Amino acid sequence: MKTVLLPLPGNEALAAALLAQPALAGQAEGGELLVRSFPDGETHLQLLCDVAGAKVVLVATLDRPDSKLLPLLFAAALVRDYGAAEVGLLAPYLAYMRQDTRFHPGEGVTARYFAETLSPRLDWLVTVDPHLHRIARLEQVYRCATRVVHAAPAMAEWIAANVPMPLLIGPDEESRQWVAEVAALAQAPYLVLSKTRHGDRQVEVSRPDITRLSGHTPVLVDDIVSTAHTMAETLQHLRQLGANPAVCVAVHAIFTAGAVDLLTGAGAARVVSCNTVVHPSNAIALERWLAEAIQSMPVG
Numbered sequence: 168m169k170t171v172l173l174p175l176p177g178n179e180a181l182a183a184a185l186l187a188q189p190a191l192a193g194q195a196e197g198g199e200l201l202v203r204s205f206p207d208g209e210t211h212l213q214l215l216c217d218v219a220g221a222k223v224v225l226v227a228t229l230d231r232p233d234s235k236l237l238p239l240l241f242a243a244a245l246v247r248d249y250g251a252a253e254v255g256l257l258a259p260y261l262a263y264m265r266q267d268t269r270f271h272p273g274e275g276v277t278a279r280y281f282a283e284t285l286s287p288r289l290d291w292l293v294t295v296d297p298h299l300h301r302i303a304r305l306e307q308v309y310r311c312a313t314r315v316v317h318a319a320p321a322m323a324e325w326i327a328a329n330v331p332m333p334l335l336i337g338p339d340e341e342s343r344q345w346v347a348e349v350a351a352l353a354q355a356p357y358l359v360l361s362k363t364r365h366g367d368r369q370v371e372v373s374r375p376d377i378t379r380l381s382g383h384t385p386v387l388v389d390d391i392v393s394t395a396h397t398m399a400e401t402l403q404h405l406r407q408l409g410a411n412p413a414v415c416v417a418v419h420a421i422f423t424a425g426a427v428d429l430l431t432g433a434g435a436a437r438v439v440s441c442n443t444v445v446h447p448s449n450a451i452a453l454e455r456w457l458a459e460a461i462q463s464m465p466v467g
């Protein structure tokens with residue numbers, strides 16, 4: 168069965184990079200899908216490749232997801248109309264994983280609603296380190312097959328090659344498991360702080376132990392950086408403690424307006440991210456692992 172990688176708008180470079188990886192080179196081809204808006208704002212799609220009998224991989228990172236979801240659902244329906252044997256989604260960043268419970272009465276559990284909207288259209292989903300917290304595994308909410316790619320090996324490789332004497336710092340207990348993994352792979356020490364969220368932009372992060380900082384470059388590691396208040400709070404503690412300038416490393420560079428400036432203003436020496444969301448901070452490439460994951464996904 169042939170494999171066709173079909174990028175949604177903005178994901179063309181990622182699809183091309185994936186096709187060049189050893190796991191897919193010669194085994195997968197690129198497809199073309201035109202997506203545009205009618206004057207009234209509705210979506211127009213046109214498939215410009217043959218997908219009959221194919222394993223189709225829709226490539227769509229899902230940051231700022233609201234405007235991306237409907238074209239994605241339509242694209243899945245369209246390729247099935249044209250005879251795709253299997254429809255998978257590579258979403259390096261999977262949105263709507265943070266509202267995974269009702270924090271206040273009456274709130275919508277959008278992590279579940281998003282999964283329930285998306286997964287019936289898919290045979291499988293591949294993503295990178297989804298924000299799994301109160302939902303422990305994607306299968307609890309996604310009804311299709313899923314595979315999670317971990318950014319830890321690539322992050323550890325980057326840290327070991329670029330940061331002298333790193334000390335990894337995770338912002339909250341939830342981060343312990345994978346900060347520990349990155350630290351072990353980078354052969355570096357780590358510590359974990361505690362975080363209390365009071366609002367969208369109000370977080371409190373505990374102060375690191377000063378005795379652990381001496382001689383090290385602090386490396387703040389988190390899965391998502393959005394407003395950057397979590398990392399900025401930590402950077403302020405580090406500055407007050409007289410630590411060396413810190414490096415900030417994110418898996419998913421969501422970075423709302425002003426977030427990078429907030430980090431540099433709070434003393435970050437460097438801000439880098441994995442390329443799950445296209446952003447100037449992208450320095451850690453995950454294509455190798457993504458291509459292997461796509462290649463491994465079974466026929467449904």
Ligand SMILES: O=P(O)(O)OC[C@H]1O[C@H](OP(=O)(O)OP(=O)(O)O)[C@H](O)[C@@H]1O
Nearest residue numbers: 265300341364391392393394395396397
């Ligand atoms: O850049 P910011 O706007 O500070 O957001 C980033 C933080 O938010 C996320 O956790 P979050 O507090 O949403 O969730 P949790 O309760 O699931 O840990 C994420 O893991 C970061 O720690």
